[in-house]
Amino acid sequence: MSAISIRSLHKTYGNVEVLKGIDLDVADGEFVVFVGRSGCGKSTLLRCIAGLETISDGSISIGGAEVTRLPPSKRGIAMVFQSYALYPHLTVRDNLGFSLGLARQPKPQIAQRVARVAEILRIEDLLDRRPVQLSGGQRQRVAIGRAIVREPEAFLFDEPLSNLDADLRVQMRHELMQLHEELSATMIYVTHDQVEAMTMADKIVVLNAGRIEQVGTPLELYSKPRNLFVATFIGSPRMNVMSAAAARQAGLAVGDAAERIGIRPEHIAIGHAGSGQFNGTVGLTEHLGADSYYFVELDDGSRLNVRRSDDVMLSRGERVGLTPNPGYLHQFSADGARLD
Amino acid sequence: MSAPPSTRPLHPGQRVAVGGILVLMTLFAGFPLLWVLLTSLKPNNAILSKDPIFLFQPTLEHWERVLFTSDFLKFYLNSLIIAAATVTIVMVVATLAAYALARYPMRASKDISFFIISQRMMPPVAVVLPIFLIASNIGMLDRLETLIAINVAFNIPLSIWMIRGFIEGTSREIEEAAVMDGASWLGAFWRVTVPQIWPGLLSTALFVYIYTVNEFLFASILSGTNARPVSAAVALFLPTGVRGTLFGEAAVAAILIMLPGIIFAALMQRHLVAGVSLGAVKG
Numbered sequence: 001m002s003a004i005s006i007r008s009l010h011k012t013y014g015n016v017e018v019l020k021g022i023d024l025d026v027a028d029g030e031f032v033v034f035v036g037r038s039g040c041g042k043s044t045l046l047r048c049i050a051g052l053e054t055i056s057d058g059s060i061s062i063g064g065a066e067v068t069r070l071p072p073s074k075r076g077i078a079m080v081f082q083s084y085a086l087y088p089h090l091t092v093r094d095n096l097g098f099s100l101g102l103a104r105q106p107k108p109q110i111a112q113r114v115a116r117v118a119e120i121l122r123i124e125d126l127l128d129r130r131p132v133q134l135s136g137g138q139r140q141r142v143a144i145g146r147a148i149v150r151e152p153e154a155f156l157f158d159e160p161l162s163n164l165d166a167d168l169r170v171q172m173r174h175e176l177m178q179l180h181e182e183l184s185a186t187m188i189y190v191t192h193d194q195v196e197a198m199t200m201a202d203k204i205v206v207l208n209a210g211r212i213e214q215v216g217t218p219l220e221l222y223s224k225p226r227n228l229f230v231a232t233f234i235g236s237p238r239m240n241v242m243s244a245a246a247a248r249q250a251g252l253a254v255g256d257a258a259e260r261i262g263i264r265p266e267h268i269a270i271g272h273a274g275s276g277q278f279n280g281t282v283g284l285t286e287h288l289g290a291d292s293y294y295f296v297e298l299d300d301g302s303r304l305n306v307r308r309s310d311d312v313m314l315s316r317g318e319r320v321g322l323t324p325n326p327g328y329l330h331q332f333s334a335d336g337a338r339l340d
Numbered sequence: 341m342s343a344p345p346s347t348r349p350l351h352p353g354q355r356v357a358v359g360g361i362l363v364l365m366t367l368f369a370g371f372p373l374l375w376v377l378l379t380s381l382k383p384n385n386a387i388l389s390k391d392p393i394f395l396f397q398p399t400l401e402h403w404e405r406v407l408f409t410s411d412f413l414k415f416y417l418n419s420l421i422i423a424a425a426t427v428t429i430v431m432v433v434a435t436l437a438a439y440a441l442a443r444y445p446m447r448a449s450k451d452i453s454f455f456i457i458s459q460r461m462m463p464p465v466a467v468v469l470p471i472f473l474i475a476s477n478i479g480m481l482d483r484l485e486t487l488i489a490i491n492v493a494f495n496i497p498l499s500i501w502m503i504r505g506f507i508e509g510t511s512r513e514i515e516e517a518a519v520m521d522g523a524s525w526l527g528a529f530w531r532v533t534v535p536q537i538w539p540g541l542l543s544t545a546l547f548v549y550i551y552t553v554n555e556f557l558f559a560s561i562l563s564g565t566n567a568r569p570v571s572a573a574v575a576l577f578l579p580t581g582v583r584g585t586l587f588g589e590a591a592v593a594a595i596l597i598m599l600p601g602i603i604f605a606a607l608m609q610r611h612l613v614a615g616v617s618l619g620a621v622k623g
């Protein structure tokens with residue numbers, strides 16, 4: 001059992017509070033992604049769970065046992081660092097076997113487990129090289145291998161793919177997800193990339209300025225963002241936000257308490273001028289092949305991004321009418337909270 | 341991370357020029373050593389000849405005198421004990437202090453570092469008298485421990501400063517990885533960072549060794565006949581009395597004094613393989 005639970009965790013550096021009361025439960029075997037902008041405290045939270053940072057207040061337990069005061073080595077978790085942090089003076093073989101050696105495992109058993117991990121990650125040919133002789137992707141594999149060789153209760157990943165090329169990133173993403181299935185271990189994965197979060201997570205934790213904004217499945221975050229921050233952070237391209245007044249004026253059904261209205265680009269139909277609730281002029285366009293995104297300048301001066309997935313091309317300066325799908329309107333109060 | 345040195349092949353002309361310069365530099369550095377070695381083997385009349393003599397009947401009389409009839413070996417042993425103890429203590433203390441300063445930054449880190457290095461700004465001669473008086477009062481004159489303590493005190497600041505630089509050049513995250521792998525913090529430093537800065541540690545140790553072996557001021561003032569190291573004792577071989585200066589014996593002493601340092605440096609050369617830490621972090 002390796003469920004992780006965090007209760008009112010605070011972390012301050014000097015007089016700067018970096019984590020402002022985190023409460024979180026991660027179920028056994030779950031793949032949880034921490035996502036948020038750079039500097040929001042993702043790495044700090046991960047390092048607190050790992051035990052690399054002492055926490056200022058609160059508690060952490062792993063597998064039902066409180067570990068708040070335990071050193072990292074006693075927590076039974078492995079971590080993969082963004083920089084890989086391989087041991088430069090050791091071969092890949094010794095990098096992989098390092099933790100087992102510390103645990104005084106017998107040599108034949110170390111060799112056997114290292115060989116198995118090397119096979120899983122397809123790095124058998126690299127065992128006698130040193131980190132300096134490896135490519136970025138190979139180093140990444142070794143770093144992951146070093147984590148799984150110990151068969152830990154839980155894995156922590158801090159932006160493990162951010163130093164890789166786009167191609168390799170997608171490939172490694174799939175391999176990590178497959179690894180998660182095979183090991184059925186608890187994994188916490190940090191990224192600033194919401195696409196990575198959406199595609200990999202069982203559960204996403206959205207962090208902002210040291211607080212959790214929302215916890216949920218990718219679909220929950222997409223369809224029911226709890227506030228304006230999550231609404232605009234999750235989804236690519238980002239959700240359009242307009243004032244509730246403008247929406248009411250256009251005849252949309254909007255509650256009295258609503259201050260802001262959100263609508264995703266994929267939930268707006270685009271047609272002839274005068275055919276919808278908003279009229280505007282096509283401005284910037286992005287053609288991605290399957291989809292096209294049109295930034296439509298509305299007559300009141302605001303702008304809506306609209307997705308169109310058919311083959312009809314609109315040209316810049318064309319007059320169009322827009323019809324938001326009423327079932328997908330997100331309404332937010334003045335302080336940004338979701339209204340339902 | 342610095343780029344690897346260029347490996348572009350040289351023009352033949354450049355090769356000759358570079359080779360010539362290297363040969364000149366080697367001769368320049370090596371000739372005095374050769375001359376000392378020859379002198380140690382020359383009979384006295386050849387040493388005192390006005391013309392440089394390269395061909396002579398070699399003799400071991402100077403070696404014999406130094407090794408068997410003088411007190412040289414006693415002084416030599418003193419020097420080796422003082423140097424070995426100083427190097428050991430300095431390296432252990434300075435490495436741990438440097439680790440703390442490099443890895444546990446606190447508000448006072450800068451001040452502590454400056455205080456440490458400022459100890460080096462004071463000329464030793466300024467404290468000779470007080471130290472002599474203290475040592476005399478507590479009955480510590482002419483003892484190896486006193487000279488070891490003095491040398492440790494004078495070498496620790498610069499050593500901390502140097503080693504801190506080496507440690508800061510390594511990645512803290514690699515130590516953290518070792519901690520996640522089950523090591524203690526100090527264990528991670530020892531197993532992961534020390535191997536990376538090994539060349540730096542060895543060169544620091546060599547500095548300390550050379551300083552200690554050459555230290556003359558305190559050696560001559562704080563030691564008498566018992567704890568006297570070679571640096572202060574070598575003057576014994578250069579009396580300008582009726583027998584004249586004993587250049588042959590001085591040459592033998594010089595060779596023996598140089599020997600451990602040269603052996604140490606030769607062993608160390610193997611470890612000065614640059615770039616062991618390249619590629620450990622980042623892509």
Ligand SMILES: Nc1ncnc2c1ncn2[C@@H]1O[C@H](COP(=O)(O)OP(=O)(O)O)[C@@H](O)[C@H]1O
Nearest residue numbers: 013016018036037038039040041042043044045
């Ligand atoms: N050792 C530290 N000392 C002081 N401030 C820190 C330290 N580590 C991180 N911070 C601050 O904490 C905040 C969160 O950092 P971090 O957790 O690394 O963010 P993220 O991983 O989400 O980009 C940042 O504002 C950062 O400047």
Ligand SMILES: [Mg+2]
Nearest residue numbers: 042043044159
């Ligand atoms: Mg980070």
